Amino acid sequence: xxxxIETWRRRSQTSPSCEPxxxxxxxxxxxxxxxxxxxxxxxxxxxxDIRCHETLALALFVAASITDYYDxxxxxxxxxxxxxxILMDPLADKILVCSAFIAFIGRGWMPAWMVVIIVARxxxxxxxxxxxxxxxxxxxxxxxxxxxxxSQIVAIISVLVLVSYDQWGVVGKAIFGFSLFGGPxxxxxxxxxxxxxxxxxxxxxxxxxxxxxxxxxxxx
Numbered sequence: 457x458x459x460x461i462e463t464w465r466r467r468s469q470t471s472p473s474c475e476p477x478x479x480x481x482x483x484x485x486x487x488x489x490x491x492x493x494x495x496x497x498x499x500x501x502x503x504x505d506i507r508c509h510e511t512l513a514l515a516l517f518v519a520a521s522i523t524d525y526y527d528x529x530x531x532x533x534x535x536x537x538x539x540x541x542i543l544m545d546p547l548a549d550k551i552l553v554c555s556a557f558i559a560f561i562g563r564g565w566m567p568a569w570m571v572v573i574i575v576a577r578x579x580x581x582x583x584x585x586x587x588x589x590x591x592x593x594x595x596x597x598x599x600x601x602x603x604x605x606x607s608q609i610v611a612i613i614s615v616l617v618l619v620s621y622d623q624w625g626v627v628g629k630a631i632f633g634f635s636l637f638g639g640p641x642x643x644x645x646x647x648x649x650x651x652x653x654x655x656x657x658x659x660x661x662x663x664x665x666x667x668x669x670x671x672x673x674x675x676x
Contacts, residue, residue: 600660
């Protein structure tokens with residue numbers, strides 16, 4: 457039986473709209489998404505042939521690192537923590553850092569064995585956290601892990617500064633090129649930062665796996 461046209465109009469006016477609801481993403485999650493985009497731009501800059509591409513890559517990496525700081529800070533301050541942020545924020549961090557180190561192999565800026573240790577550690581800890589999540593266990597970040605993250609960012613920035621400071625003219629050479637211990641100080645500082653980040657990455661990963669060994673030993 458068909459409804460009279462007037463009745464149909466009244467019902468259509470009072471019925472809920474069939475249009476999809478507008479989804480709004482909060483600021484911390486937008487910053488997390490931007491870090492993925494900045495990572496892609498960073499890799500394009502490293503392997504491009506444009507003038508001063510190393511400097512551009514440095515600027516993009518620093519910008520991505522700043523978003524990493526602010527998305528967590530804003531989420532905690534304004535109570536904007538979401539399941540999306542909990543999952544994607546650490547993933548964006550690992551993709552950014554691992555992409556940078558792997559790109560350094562391609563450019564000949566870092567030995568492959570160092571990068572293998574760094575990437576293997578990140579994959580192992582990610583796997584452990586996924587295993588813990590499957591058992592409804594939350595693994596908190598440890599102090600050594602935070603130190604590791606800082607050392608990795610310092611190492612990446614120091615490598616990028618080393619390969620780009622010549623492009624900054626007199627100012628760059630005056631700040632980063634002055635001689636210390638027989639050569640520009642940025643050279644030995646970069647070498648030292650690589651060794652420090654590899655050491656901290658290995659030690660922090662081993663401690664994390666050892667302290668939470670009950671999670672994976674139960675599955676063996």
